[in-house]
Amino acid sequence: MNDRLSTTFSALADPTRRAILARLVRGETSVTELAEPFAMSMPAVSKHLRVLERAGLISRGREAQWRPCRIEPAALKDVDDWLERYRAFWEANFDRLDDYLLEVQAKEKKPVPKKRRGRKKS
């Protein structure tokens, strides 16, 4: 069981929370500023922030008046590390795609010799 990773994936499974992260890439921000573009109540935004905070995806400052939110990259790095073992899969697929495209380009430059088409019979 790797519940940390489940909590992270679960927190990311929401477009508003991903939009909040995308906003925080540009710098740390107050909850008020964060709420503006979302046309969402402050309690609704706060709820999303709590989910992100619990998943370790953001942290919040301790300043009394202004508690800025910022991205914590460690949880996203965990997702990246988890993806690592699967990366070979699509890279292999894209390598095959590259081979295919090179083949197509080669065919476009010169007509395919007839003997290649009849390879099975020869």
Add this chain to the structure above:
Amino acid sequence: MNDRLSTTFSALADPTRRAILARLVRGETSVTELAEPFAMSMPAVSKHLRVLERAGLISRGREAQWRPCRIEPAALKDVDDWLERYRAFWEANFDRLDDYLLEVQAKEKKPVPKKRRGRKKS
């Protein structure tokens, strides 16, 4: 809204489903084979497979007797693409960590020259 990505993250937010993917990295497998290491009923495994299939993370063969499951890398590639904009964050953090470690090593080898500390004044 990017519901495709939410569906993918939601499907990944479960340790059994991630374990199924980890098994499928080693090659396509029947549901019976998949169920073995999990000490789980076939309907329970089938339910997880349906979630993974709906998220586009796996596909299942059409052979009547044997419907092998295989990984579909495209959905994981989407997660990787989404992560791309955040990668700079931890890479920057690790760069800072590298700088810090180099600094610590330098300090251990020789005391930091005083003129470096007073650079701003010179």
